[in-house]
Amino acid sequence: MVRRMSTTQFLIRPATVDDAPAISAVHCTNVTGWRMWDVNNDDVRPARYTDLTPYQRWLNGGPWMDAAACTHHITRLLDSGSIAIVAELNGRVLAEAELHIADEPPPYGRNMNLAVIYVHRNHQGQGIGSALMRHALALAESEGCDTFTVAHAEAPSFYARYGLQKESMWIRFRLPIGRCKIKYSAEPLPDGSYDIVRGWAMPIGRYQNAHHDWERTRPGAVPDLDEWRGLRLERHWITVGRHRAALILEESPSAPGVADTFVFTPTGFAADILPVIRDFASLFGFTGLRCFARSDSRLPDAVAADYTHKLFLKRLR
Numbered sequence: 001m002v003r004r005m006s007t008t009q010f011l012i013r014p015a016t017v018d019d020a021p022a023i024s025a026v027h028c029t030n031v032t033g034w035r036m037w038d039v040n041n042d043d044v045r046p047a048r049y050t051d052l053t054p055y056q057r058w059l060n061g062g063p064w065m066d067a068a069a070c071t072h073h074i075t076r077l078l079d080s081g082s083i084a085i086v087a088e089l090n091g092r093v094l095a096e097a098e099l100h101i102a103d104e105p106p107p108y109g110r111n112m113n114l115a116v117i118y119v120h121r122n123h124q125g126q127g128i129g130s131a132l133m134r135h136a137l138a139l140a141e142s143e144g145c146d147t148f149t150v151a152h153a154e155a156p157s158f159y160a161r162y163g164l165q166k167e168s169m170w171i172r173f174r175l176p177i178g179r180c181k182i183k184y185s186a187e188p189l190p191d192g193s194y195d196i197v198r199g200w201a202m203p204i205g206r207y208q209n210a211h212h213d214w215e216r217t218r219p220g221a222v223p224d225l226d227e228w229r230g231l232r233l234e235r236h237w238i239t240v241g242r243h244r245a246a247l248i249l250e251e252s253p254s255a256p257g258v259a260d261t262f263v264f265t266p267t268g269f270a271a272d273i274l275p276v277i278r279d280f281a282s283l284f285g286f287t288g289l290r291c292f293a294r295s296d297s298r299l300p301d302a303v304a305a306d307y308t309h310k311l312f313l314k315r316l317r
């Protein structure tokens with residue numbers, strides 16, 4: 001698709017892995033000052049990009065902050081069937097957007113989530129972001145999506161122009177761990193594609209959408225950096241009565257011993273699952289649990305923690 005601007009024209013096309021270094025460069029233009037954290041992450045100081053290790057670059061803004069990490073990220077994203085699109089002017093990539101399609105129960109249904117949209121800092125305000133948004137919404141329509149969402153939106157009034165409205169508030173909760181008397185069984189959850197849980201809800205841990213969150217908690221989702229070796233990733237099937245859930249506990253790099261919690265269920269939220277998760281985490285030696293959940297979720301003993309975000313949604317049919 002070619003879009004005309006007043007004096008120039010740019011092309012919107014699917015991204016390939018070869019675009020990763022250029023995508024990384026676009027994202028890096030939006031960092032106004034690079035920072036370096038000390039080993040314990042409790043002191044931070046200004047730094048030069050070239051002095052930062054790949055891990056330190058990641059801490060400044062995720063996989064897009066380093067060409068090799070971005071290549072790993074785009075490779076995984078495309079392999080999982082998700083979509084990356086770029087806007088190109090005279091052969092140069094100037095913007096990127098990433099989209100994940102999930103199939104979930106209502107209210108999301110078949111959902112396209114815009115996880116990322118970034119325009120090169122020197123080319124913002126020229127209509128490129130709008131063109132990417134229109135392209136993404138057209139893709140969502142052609143993919144038969146019921147809803148289009150943006151979580152953790154940093155530019156809400158930009159999304160409002162395209163009909164997205166605040167749908168819900170999400171909170172990061174802290175959950176105590178502890179034994180329980182409910183009978184349950186657990187077995188390892190093998191690695192596999194999103195099809196394993198396609199159609200299922202994510203009552204706990206949903207951050208972008210179920211497809212995105214499934215992919216980001218699979219083994220190998222992040223590059224194999226020294227700093228992350230030894231962090232635990234526990235993936236299990238849990239069965240409580242007639243309820244079955246895929247439970248993923250991912251040890252947090254910023255809070256050793258504490259696990260970020262992700263739950264996929266075919267049957268909605270069963271009250272018994274929560275004490276079982278806390279029991280399971282305790283057996284596996286975790287010291288605490290964290291999870292994202294809708295602010296109106298009923299999670300007994302959960303304490304609202306340090307972080308909230310809003311989900312913006314447009315209903316397509």
Ligand SMILES: CC(C)(COP(=O)(O)OP(=O)(O)OC[C@H]1O[C@@H](n2cnc3c(N)ncnc32)[C@H](O)[C@@H]1OP(=O)(O)O)[C@@H](O)C(=O)NCCC(=O)NCCS
Nearest residue numbers: 117118119124125126127128129130131153154155157158
């Ligand atoms: C937000 C962003 C994608 C918009 O893309 P863009 O190419 O700059 O936007 P456009 O030129 O298409 O602007 C369309 C309109 O949206 C407005 N707009 C642009 N950025 C905006 C923002 N951050 N918040 C609110 N409105 C914004 C523009 O002012 C313009 O309005 P106008 O038509 O009245 O002049 C881009 O500015 C960007 O990459 N920002 C930094 C990264 C970011 O915040 N990404 C979103 C993360 S959730």
